Amino acid sequence: MTLRKKEMNNRKEEGTKRENLNKLESEKETNEYNKEDLKALEERNIKNDDNEKKKLIITNEKSFIRGMIVLMMMIFLGNGAICKACAQAGNNNPISLFQQNDSKESDNKQKDTEEKKDSTMVGTSEEGKKYAYDAVEVERKLKNYDYSNNGKKMVFLTFDDGASTTVTPKILETLDKYDVKATFFVMGKTIEDGGETAKTLIRKEFNSGHAIGNHSYSHDYKVLFPGRSLNFQDFKADFDKNDKILKDILGDNFSTRVIRCPGGHMSWKNMAPLDEYLSDNNMASIDWSAYDSDAEGKKKTANELVNYAIKSAKGKDMVVMLMHDTYGKEETAKALPQIIEYFKQQGYEFRTLA
Numbered sequence: 001m002t003l004r005k006k007e008m009n010n011r012k013e014e015g016t017k018r019e020n021l022n023k024l025e026s027e028k029e030t031n032e033y034n035k036e037d038l039k040a041l042e043e044r045n046i047k048n049d050d051n052e053k054k055k056l057i058i059t060n061e062k063s064f065i066r067g068m069i070v071l072m073m074m075i076f077l078g079n080g081a082i083c084k085a086c087a088q089a090g091n092n093n094p095i096s097l098f099q100q101n102d103s104k105e106s107d108n109k110q111k112d113t114e115e116k117k118d119s120t121m122v123g124t125s126e127e128g129k130k131y132a133y134d135a136v137e138v139e140r141k142l143k144n145y146d147y148s149n150n151g152k153k154m155v156f157l158t159f160d161d162g163a164s165t166t167v168t169p170k171i172l173e174t175l176d177k178y179d180v181k182a183t184f185f186v187m188g189k190t191i192e193d194g195g196e197t198a199k200t201l202i203r204k205e206f207n208s209g210h211a212i213g214n215h216s217y218s219h220d221y222k223v224l225f226p227g228r229s230l231n232f233q234d235f236k237a238d239f240d241k242n243d244k245i246l247k248d249i250l251g252d253n254f255s256t257r258v259i260r261c262p263g264g265h266m267s268w269k270n271m272a273p274l275d276e277y278l279s280d281n282n283m284a285s286i287d288w289s290a291y292d293s294d295a296e297g298k299k300k301t302a303n304e305l306v307n308y309a310i311k312s313a314k315g316k317d318m319v320v321m322l323m324h325d326t327y328g329k330e331e332t333a334k335a336l337p338q339i340i341e342y343f344k345q346q347g348y349e350f351r352t353l354a
C-alpha cells in the first residue's frame with residue numbers, strides 16, 4: 001500500500017470514528033433529556049394513579065413522546081392503589097347525611113349555603129381554629145395544579161386511614177413535641193377496629209388542635225367507585241356512616257366540611273354529582289400535592305420516606321403532604337420528625353385543613 005493510500009485510509013477511519021462519537025454524544029444528550037423530562041414529570045405530579053397519568057398525558061403540553069414514556073412506565077411498574085393497607089369492609093347502610101340536608105328546595109339553596117358559610121362546620125376545636133386554613137381555597141388550587149402561594153410557604157401534614165392504636169399515638173407524640181398541627185383523614189372501619197383506644201385517640205387529635213376530615217367508613221373502592229366510577233348514593237351513605245361515628249365520639253356538634261376520597265378525587269370517573277354536592281354545601285375534597293410514598297410499591301424505610309417527602313414537595317409553596325397513620329405504618333411515624341424538621345428549616349408554616 002502506498003503511503004498516500006494509507007493516509008487516505010487512516011483519514012477515512014478517523015472520520016468514521018468521529019461520526020460514531022458524535023452519534024454517541026447525541027444519543028447521550030437525548031437520554032439526558034428524557035431523564036430530565038421524566039424527573040420533571042415525576043416532581044410535577046406525584047400522584048400514582050392510572051387516571052391521573054392519563055390526564056397528565058393529555059394535559060402535558062410538551063410532547064406526545066413524554067406521555068408515551070409515562071405510559072410505558074405504568075405498564076412496566078404496575079400501579080397499586082393508594083391506601084392498599086386499608087380493610088375492604090364494604091358497607092353501604094344509609095344512616096344519616098354528612099350534616100346537611102340535601103333535599104333542599106332550590107329557592108332556599110342559596111340562603112342555606114350562605115348560612116353554612118357562617119356555621120362552625122370546621123372539623124377542629126376552638127383552639128385548633130387558629131391553625132385552620134380554608135380547605136375550599138386549597139382544593140381550588142390543587143385542582144389547578146397551582147402550588148404557589150405568593151411566596152408564603154405553607155405545609156399541611158395529612159394522615160389517612162387512622163386512627164390506629166399502634167401508629168397514631170407515635171404520630172401525635174411527635175406532633176406535640178414539635179408543636180405542629182396536622183389534619184387527620186380518619187376512617188370509620190379503622191376506628192371501630194381500634195375500639196375505645198381508637199376513640200380516645202380521635203378525641204386527643206381533636207382536643208390537641210388538629211383538624212379531622214372524613215375519609216369514608218369502608219374505604220372500599222368496590223362500594224364507592226364500582227367500575228372506577230362514582231356511585232354517589234353509596235358514597236354518601238358510606239361517608240355519612242363515618243360522620244355518625246365521629247359525632248358519637250366528639251359530640252353532636254362536631255362536623256367537618258373536609259373530605260378526602262379514598263384513592264384520591266382525581267382517580268375516579270363521574271365525580272360531578274359529588275362536586276356539585278360539595279360546592280352546594282361549602283365543603284371541600286382534598287387530594288395532595290406531595291407524599292412520602294408510604295402506601296405504594298415496596299415497603300420503605302423511614303429514610304426513604306423522608307427523601308420521597310422532600311423530593312415531592314420541592315419547589316412548592318403550598319404543600320399538602322399525604323401520609324398514613326394506619327396499621328403497619330411504623331416507618332411513617334419514624335420518618336415524621338425529619339419531615340417536620342425539613343419543613344421548619346425551609347420556613348414553612350404548618351396549617352390544618354378545615
Ligand SMILES: [Zn+2]
Pocket residue numbers: 082083086160161215219262263
Ligand atoms: Zn386512604
